[in-house]
Every structure is written in structure tokens, then in C-alpha cells.
Amino acid sequence: MDMRQVDIIVPCYNEEKNIARLFGETNAAVAEIADCRFCYIFVDDGSIDGTLDEIRKLAGGHDNVKYISLSRNFGKESAMYAGIRNSKGELALIMDADLQHPPALIPEMVRRIDETGCDCCAARRVTRKGEPRIRSFGARMFYKLMNRYSDIQLADGAVDFRLMSRRMVKAICSMPERQRFSKGIFAWVGFRTEWIEFENVRRLEGESKWSAFGLVKYALDGFLDFAASPLKFVGAFGCLVTVGSALYFIIEIVKTLVMGKDIPGYASLLCLILFFGGLAVAILSLLGEYMGRIYMETKGRPVYIEKESNIDED
Ligand code: UDP
Ligand code: MG
Numbered sequence: 001m002d003m004r005q006v007d008i009i010v011p012c013y014n015e016e017k018n019i020a021r022l023f024g025e026t027n028a029a030v031a032e033i034a035d036c037r038f039c040y041i042f043v044d045d046g047s048i049d050g051t052l053d054e055i056r057k058l059a060g061g062h063d064n065v066k067y068i069s070l071s072r073n074f075g076k077e078s079a080m081y082a083g084i085r086n087s088k089g090e091l092a093l094i095m096d097a098d099l100q101h102p103p104a105l106i107p108e109m110v111r112r113i114d115e116t117g118c119d120c121c122a123a124r125r126v127t128r129k130g131e132p133r134i135r136s137f138g139a140r141m142f143y144k145l146m147n148r149y150s151d152i153q154l155a156d157g158a159v160d161f162r163l164m165s166r167r168m169v170k171a172i173c174s175m176p177e178r179q180r181f182s183k184g185i186f187a188w189v190g191f192r193t194e195w196i197e198f199e200n201v202r203r204l205e206g207e208s209k210w211s212a213f214g215l216v217k218y219a220l221d222g223f224l225d226f227a228a229s230p231l232k233f234v235g236a237f238g239c240l241v242t243v244g245s246a247l248y249f250i251i252e253i254v255k256t257l258v259m260g261k262d263i264p265g266y267a268s269l270l271c272l273i274l275f276f277g278g279l280a281v282a283i284l285s286l287l288g289e290y291m292g293r294i295y296m297e298t299k300g301r302p303v304y305i306e307k308e309s310n311i312d313e314d
Contacts, residue, residue: 003037004090006030006110006163009083011043011076015097016050017205022097023058023065029103033110036091039064041311043083046073052308059310071305076209077180078304080160084169086311093163098203101161105196109163112194119191122162124155126197135215142219150227152187155195162186162193178303179296181222188226224289231290234283241276 008026012019023040030038042055044067052069059065068082080094091113095101101123109121128136143156160182164172171189186193210218224230 002035004035005039005088006036006091006093007039007041007083007087007089009041009043009080009087009092009094010097011045011079011083011094012047012051012055012097013045013073013076013079013209014047014049014051014206016047016054018097018099019051019054019058021204022099022103025099026095026103026106030106033107036110037064039089040066041083041086042067042097043079044069045076045079046070066311067309068306068311069308071307074304076160077182080182081180082304082306085173086309087169090166091163092166092169095161096159096203098206100201100203101159102198102201105161105198106163108196112196113163113165116192116194118194119165119168120162120186120193122155122186122193122195123159124195124197125157125159125200127200128157129200131200135212138215138219142223146223146226149229150184150223152184152226154183154187158183158195165191167191177225177297178301179221179225179293180303181225184222184226224293230286234286238283 010022015022019042026040027038030036040058040062042058042065044052044055046069052067055065055067055069059067066086068086070079070082074082083094084092091110093106093109095103105123109123112118112121128139140156143154146152146154168189168191171191172185175185175189177185
């Protein structure tokens with residue numbers, strides 16, 4: 001029988017305690033899939049614990065374990081990209097190292113792709129149990145804003161746990177941007193995606209790497225990466241203010257001609273000056289956000305730097 005290769009890409013940052021378990025549980029879960037050969041691509045994202053040693057140990061004992069170790073911590077986005085770049089299988093799967101993405105779903109994902117002929121099967125969390133309220137609220141707001149004002153539609157609760165066809169992987173690799181927001185990229189490249197739902201699972205060992213500040217930055221970056229609408233909004237607002245003040249100007253002229261001069265209101269004048277001064281700075285800083293992104297993109301720095309790997313170059 002023709003065996004398809006499925007690459008399991010696992011970004012790892014300080015996951016020494018999880019790697020062996022992840023490997024064991026995933027192997028057990030995929031054993032029932034007869035027509036696929038599974039290959040692991042662990043990406044050590046500059047871990048400072050024993051993660052790389054754990055990965056090397058696995059690679060020493062198993063031919064199907066490949067790894068790439070990055071020269072420092074580049075972030076999950078870069079680690080996923082490193083994995084995807086090195087994937088050559090007919091299918092590629094991305095999953096977290098902390099077992100928050102249940103390996104038991106993998107057979108169902110493969111089946112869905114086979115049955116429906118779609119290019120991607122992705123997982124969606126239906127509950128956010130065990131997560132701080134404020135984080136869930138922030139996430140909901142983010143999806144609302146994103147779907148309304150950006151170029152792409154994101155599924156609420158979608159996680160970076162997805163199985164993709166080779167042609168979808170190629171499409172993702174062909175996107176040249178360096179500041180990568182994968183959730184957006186997955187949506188942007190198109191292809192039909194099937195969703196499977198699962199309940200939130202707590203991470204096995206260690207802690208989430210996300211700080212509140214980090215999440216807000218991630219959301220903002222993601223939004224600005226796929227939306228030019230704030231610029232249009234600012235333009236529309238400027239027009240509105242111009243038209244409004246022109247009308248006001250006419251009213252004032254008429255009033256002066258008909259009723260003579262009245263005493264000017266300094267307080268209201270001051271308020272307006274301060275208000276529009278503040279607004280101008282805010283709008284400038286919005287432009288600055290886009291400019292900063294253009295600046296970083298034009299540098300053309302690589303998304304990640306590889307330090308060590310057991311994957312043959314070709
Ligand atoms: N991760 C990574 N680089 C980072 C941060 C995280 O490769 O800089 C990996 C991490 O090892 C895990 C996955 O990304 O496999 C998800 O990270 P985490 O569990 O901290 O995020 P959460 O599940 O809370 O969204
Ligand atoms: Mg996690």
C-alpha cells in the first residue's frame with residue numbers, strides 16, 4: 001500500500017517535561033492509522049532548559065524524529081514556520097508540545113481530509129474552561145473586531161492545531177512576510193477547512209508563555225497585519241470633522257452678521273484645541289504603527305536562525 005507521510009510539527013519552548021509524554025501519547029493515538037507514516041519535526045525555539053537534550057534523545061532512538069534548534073527564542077510563530085519550511089510530507093500537522101492539543105483527534109483529522117477532500121482540518125476549542133475570565137473576554141473582542149474590520153475571517157476558538165495538505169503548506173511558505181501571524185495566514189491562503197471541536201485541556205507541565213501584555217500585543221499585531229481599515233476610518237473621521245467645522249463656520253458668520261458680535265468662549269475653544277491636538281497625535285501614532293511594520297519588513301531579516309538540525313539540506 002502506498003504510504004503517505006504526515007509530518008508532525010511541534011514548536012517547543014522550555015518543554016523538557018512534556019516531550020517524552022507527547023511523543024508516547026501521539027504514537028499511541030496514530031497507531032490505528034494504517035496508511036500513513038508519521039514523522040516528527042520538533043522545533044526547539046531556543047529553550048533554556050533540557051528541551052533540546054530530550055529531543056536529541058528521541059532522535060537518537062527513532063528514525064522518524066527530526067529536529068531543528070533555533071539560535072535563540074524567536075517566538076512560536078517563527079518556530080512553526082521553521083517546522084513548516086522543513087516539512088516534505090503529503091500532510092503536515094502542527095501541534096503544541098504541552099498536550100493541550102489532544103493527539104486523540106489526529107485520526108479524526110486524517111479521516112476528515114480523506115472523506116471530504118478538503119485541504120485542511122483544524123481544531124476549535126468550544127470552551128475556555130480553566131482560563132482567566134479577562135483572557136476569554138479579550139479573545140472574544142479580538143475575534144469580533146478582526147472579523148468585522150480586517151481582510152480575513154477567523155473562527156472563534158481556532159487554535160494552531162491543524163492538519164494541512166501539501167499544497168496548502170506550499171501556499172503558506174510562499175507568503176513572504178516576516179512578521180508572521182499564522183492564524184491570519186491560514187485564513188488568507190484560502191482552501192476549504194473542516195473544523196473539529198474539542199474541550200479546553202490544561203497544559204501538562206510548566207506554564208503558559210503568554211503574559212497579559214504579550215497577548216494584547218499579539219492581538220494588535222495580528223489585527224494590523226491584516227487590516228488597513230483603521231487608516232480608512234481615520235480618513236473618514238477627518239472628512240467628517242472638516243464638514244462639521246465648515247458648517248459651524250457658516251453658522252458663526254451668519255450669527256455675527258445678524259446679531260452682532262458676542263463674547264467668545266475661551267473654555268470651549270481651549271477644549272476643542274486640546275481635543276484635536278490629542279487626536280492628531282493619536283492618528284500620527286497609528287500611522288507610526290504601520291510605518292514601523294513597513295520598516296521591519298523592508299529589513300528583510302530571516303524569520304528564524306537555525307543553530308542545529310538533523311534534517312538533510314537539499
Ligand atoms: N512556544 C514556542 N515559542 C515560544 C512560546 C511558545 O515554541 O516563544 C510553544 C510552546 O512550547 C508550546 C506552544 O508554543 O508548544 C504553545 O505555547 P503555550 O502553551 O505557552 O501557549 P498557550 O497554550 O497558553 O496558548
Ligand atoms: Mg499551551
